[in-house]
Amino acid sequence: MPTPHYGQPRYRTIADELRQRIESGAIPPGALLPTESALTAEFRASRGTVRQAIAVLREADAVTTEHGRGTYVKTRPPEYGPVEDTATETQRRQIAADPELAALFAVDAGTALMEQQSVTRTDGVVGVVTRTYRLLHRR
Amino acid sequence: MPTPHYGQPRYRTIADELRQRIESGAIPPGALLPTESALTAEFRASRGTVRQAIAVLREADAVTTEHGRGTYVKTRPPEYGPVEDTATETQRRQIAADPELAALFAVDAGTALMEQQSVTRTDGVVGVVTRTYRLLHRR
DNA sequence: AGAAATTTGTCCGTATGTATC
DNA sequence: AGATACATACGGACAAATTTC
Numbered sequence: 280m281p282t283p284h285y286g287q288p289r290y291r292t293i294a295d296e297l298r299q300r301i302e303s304g305a306i307p308p309g310a311l312l313p314t315e316s317a318l319t320a321e322f323r324a325s326r327g328t329v330r331q332a333i334a335v336l337r338e339a340d341a342v343t344t345e346h347g348r349g350t351y352v353k354t355r356p357p358e359y360g361p362v363e364d365t366a367t368e369t370q371r372r373q374i375a376a377d378p379e380l381a382a383l384f385a386v387d388a389g390t391a392l393m394e395q396q397s398v399t400r401t402d403g404v405v406g407v408v409t410r411t412y413r414l415l416h417r418r
Numbered sequence: 419m420p421t422p423h424y425g426q427p428r429y430r431t432i433a434d435e436l437r438q439r440i441e442s443g444a445i446p447p448g449a450l451l452p453t454e455s456a457l458t459a460e461f462r463a464s465r466g467t468v469r470q471a472i473a474v475l476r477e478a479d480a481v482t483t484e485h486g487r488g489t490y491v492k493t494r495p496p497e498y499g500p501v502e503d504t505a506t507e508t509q510r511r512q513i514a515a516d517p518e519l520a521a522l523f524a525v526d527a528g529t530a531l532m533e534q535q536s537v538t539r540t541d542g543v544v545g546v547v548t549r550t551y552r553l554l555h556r557r
Numbered sequence: 558a559g560a561a562a563t564t565t566g567t568c569c570g571t572a573t574g575t576a577t578c
Numbered sequence: 579a580g581a582t583a584c585a586t587a588c589g590g591a592c593a594a595a596t597t598t599c
Contacts, residue, residue: 314571314573315573316572324579325579325581326579326581327580330574344573345588349571350573369442369443369444380547383537383544383547384544384547385544397443398522399439399444401460405522405523406452406456406552407452407550407551407552408519408523408550408551408552409443409444409548409549410548410550410551411443411446411546411547411548412547412548412549413547427585427587428586429586429587453564453565454564455563463587464588465588465589466586466587467586467587467588469565469566470586470587483565483566484564484565484595485564485565485566485595486563486564486565486566486594486595486596486597487565487596488563488564488565488596554598
């Protein structure tokens with residue numbers, strides 16, 4: 280049997296109190312809520328109860344919690360969309376061995392080699408290009 | 419970005435992404451991984467998280483890290499079967515951008531680029547040559 | 558050769574997430 | 579409910595190795 284609560288559960292009381300502080304401007308948008316341990320001390324509740332209260336606010340989209348940082352008062356719904364788009368495109372083609380490659384592979388200069396070129400872009404900007412050379416008919 | 423309820427820690431997600439780039443050849447054996455700060459920017463994660471991701475790859479013997487230098491892709495993960503003697507030698511040099519590279523990096527043809535060439539030999543026989551190109555001292 | 562910039566190594570502190578007792 | 583332990587995550591600071599200018 281759960282602890283008898285008169286009126287409403289403890290976590291809801293705490294949530295309401297915090298919500299009022301936010302709406303009153305006592306904790307302005309963008310500001311950090313007191314830490315869980317601070318709230319634990321202030322309301323003399325267990326950490327679990329405090330977390331439950333914060334979860335209510337989070338569910339109501341009034342705050343966001345960031346791992347390792349704390350819980351912030353929201354200003355507006357978080358923006359969506361890919362923050363950063365990294366993509367690699369690869370193409371294969373045959374090329375003629377330049378003198379250095381020819382020497383390495385022990386073939387005549389001009390011999391056809393397989394080239395795999397990978398272009399990695401971040402937000403459309405080319406960051407690195409790699410060219411891999413192999414003899415034909417090999418793994 | 420608010421911390422979602424994870425199914426998987428961030429560092430593992432980052433490690434998986436990097437592993438895939440390695441296996442796809444986008445980051446070939448002997449090549450350098452992006453720097454910690456570059457990865458920090460790309461994945462919007464803290465340096466510690468990025469380092470943890472790299473530690474996963476290092477643990478898996480997929481890469482090696484050198485102080486002040488960077489993290490290199492290893493020639494090959496542990497392999498079964500007959501023991502082959504595989505070695506990769508790497509050299510770096512500045513080269514003039516050919517027309518294709520110039521177009522990719524949006525610079526004039528002939529502009530100096532950093533080229534890193536890795537030659538992988540198996541039992542003395544050249545198996546694959548990779549050349550990776552980057553812009554000089556940028557960012 | 559030397560100074561500055563890069564890049565990785567290490568340590569500290571704070572805070573949340575999750576699990577267990 | 580409470581307490582503890584450990585994992586995950588962020589941030590700052592400084593040191594050490596290397597590269598670049």
